[in-house]
Amino acid sequence: MLSHDQIWEAIDRLAERRELTPSGLARRAGLDPTSFNKSKRLSADGRLRWPSTESIAKVLDATGASMEEFLAFMRPDGGPGQPAGQSDGAFPPQGSSIPLLGFAQAGAGGFFDDGGFPAGQGWDVVEFPAAPAQKAGVYALEVQGESMMPLYRDGDVLIVEPGAQVRRNDRIVVRTNEGEVMAKVLLRQSPRSIELMSLNPEHPNRTLELSDVDWIARIIWASQ
Numbered sequence: 001m002l003s004h005d006q007i008w009e010a011i012d013r014l015a016e017r018r019e020l021t022p023s024g025l026a027r028r029a030g031l032d033p034t035s036f037n038k039s040k041r042l043s044a045d046g047r048l049r050w051p052s053t054e055s056i057a058k059v060l061d062a063t064g065a066s067m068e069e070f071l072a073f074m075r076p077d078g079g080p081g082q083p084a085g086q087s088d089g090a091f092p093p094q095g096s097s098i099p100l101l102g103f104a105q106a107g108a109g110g111f112f113d114d115g116g117f118p119a120g121q122g123w124d125v126v127e128f129p130a131a132p133a134q135k136a137g138v139y140a141l142e143v144q145g146e147s148m149m150p151l152y153r154d155g156d157v158l159i160v161e162p163g164a165q166v167r168r169n170d171r172i173v174v175r176t177n178e179g180e181v182m183a184k185v186l187l188r189q190s191p192r193s194i195e196l197m198s199l200n201p202e203h204p205n206r207t208l209e210l211s212d213v214d215w216i217a218r219i220i221w222a223s224q
Contacts, residue, residue: 004048008041010073011051011059017073018063021122023110029058039113098159099123100140107179116162116175116215126157137162138220141173141181148183151199152222158183160217171219172196177212183219 015025015036022036034040041049060070099118101111113119118139126140143156152158160173166186174196175181184196184206194213196206 004041004050006074007051008036010070011036011056013073014059014063014065014070019122021110025059025063027110029055029062031055031058033110037113038119097125097127098139100126100142100157102142103144103181106141106175107181112175112215116217143183146200147203148199152183157223158219159221161220162215162217164218164220166216166218171199173217173219174208175214175216176208177214182206 011025012022015022018025018028020028023033026035027033035055036051043049056070059065060067101118101123105111105122111118111122117137123139138159138161141158141160143152143154143158145154148156158173166172166189168186168188170186171183172186173181173183174194182196184198187195187197187205189195191210193207193209194216196208198205
């Protein structure tokens, strides 16, 4: 008998074999990008959510995989899960190793759960001092380009803490619902909007409606 875990395991492994995130696999199949998110696999009251046969058929058609290949990806309950070094869902802290992603990838989507915590496949891993790595859910973003000069240069790595309380003058990373990812300084936050100061004086400050913000993460360390 097939189990809930086996079906989702097969979808995750098919995505990995095609070098896709679960969200990327959903997009390729013409489905909502969040269809295969970890958060969608259980309902709010804890009931199991199963992918529909239509969704599986679309995935097989989009990837060219056969049903036999899909079934081969299933594992017995309690057997090996994700490849070594990866977790099933959000990344827990593991010593001084934390997940790493570039700003451009972060904007592409599919690498975060609904709360802005790292999830899915395709992350690199970076070694950092133990102190920041001990915070649950922290991850690293690599600066790309010159838009954050002179404070952060191309190639600098920022360790961020999703879900942390942010205050005025905190340095933060913000991702909009449109996929724009930016590092700014929080000037003011109201119940409806946030005002952000740009790190680079050549770039204007920004005001965003909170309804347009996907997530906010506080910068707790930078490799400068």
